[in-house]
């Protein structure tokens with residue numbers, strides 16, 4: 001495979017007119033094109049020196065069900081909590097197994113088309129086997145969770161023992177070669193101390209990761225302080241929950257002590273900046289993720305749900321994170337395109353505990369690769385610094401080919417393994433039926449005739 005290779009290796013080498021040799025599911029060699037061609041004259045080659053080859057992008061937080069079938073339908077002018085409790089939860093409650101598979105197919109297909117090869121599901125899946133079927137059909141890499149909360153009412157809410165049983169069952173499923181599972185709780189103040197402690201112990205005992213939502217707004221800190229006298233991270237630390245295999249989504253409204261606790265314990269934070277901006281949650285005022293990054297904290301990026309970020313695009317997310325870092329610090333020198341690409345690839349892989357096999361283009365790693373087409377208009381003329389151009393001048397729409405574990409899953413900017421027309425027909429029907437069953441009528445702000 002020929003192209004300029006952004007390796008994301010330790011030295012962050014970029015090989016202009018380079019090549020990547022794939023053998024089965026692995027990267028066998030990375031070198032200048034002329035060298036590799038001479039060594040392997042018989043191996044069929046694709047691409048050209050106008051291509052840009054980067055590691056597959058990592059999306060650390062993505063809801064694959066619920067929102068997708070009402071894509072961009074939840075109004076963007078709701079009061080805090082309304083989007084979740086009046087829209088997302090009722091829609092989830094009406095999801096049928098077929099809806100789970102269809103919804104995940106749409107999201108994962110868009111993810112692959114935009115170069116996201118690894119998706120970490122946020123723990124709101126009711127029918128994991130059906131979501132796994134979608135991922136297997138598309139050839140997407142996926143870490144899957146299922147509902148975990150012990151509140152009094154809500155879809156798939158149960159007492160602690162039953163929640164843990166469901167999590168154990170999830171971990172025991174054999175879902176496919178590219179699919180793993182983790183312990184996932186809804187989080188916020190929607191989990192008892194007993195549940196979060198036991199779930200953390202379960203994840204450690206099984207050697208898997210754990211995730212939950214916390215502090216996208218001030219309501220979690222307010223609730224924890226009122227209940228325990230401590231802020232969420234301090235309380236979770238006392239419960240022995242924090243640690244290097246835990247990835248907390250959001251953690252936007254955290255104070256300096258909480259930043260220090262996250263760094264000290266090696267706990268990862270998954271930052272989903274589009275969600276905070278679309279929902280008006282104050283990230284531009286409380287941008288602690290930059291402090292976390294400056295202190296060598298573990299950070300991955302997430303695209304979140306379709307009615308919070310709407311587009312599943314790692315480059316768009318990375319660019320926004322970089323822009324917020326520059327603007328909130330009023331300092332353009334601290335964090336830029338290169339650091340943003342690190343979060344979408346190797347540092348994201350480190351934060352999610354998968355950097356041994358993913359996140360960079362190096363021999364021995366999984367061949368999860370993305371090819372951007374630099375003959376497209378937005379790339380003309382080609383910048384001498386491809387990373388600068390990738391983050392600020394482009395997005396997922398310039399992805400032409402994608403490989404997961406050495407298998408081509410996107411070709412000619414089309415996702416292989418789905419029929420778009422068929423999918424659109426099914427989605428239109430499922431969306432209408434889902435809205436009818438849940439009794440939700442999406443309004444249109446402006447009159448439509």
Ligand SMILES: [Zn+2]
Nearest residue numbers: 122213249304
């Ligand atoms: Zn979420």
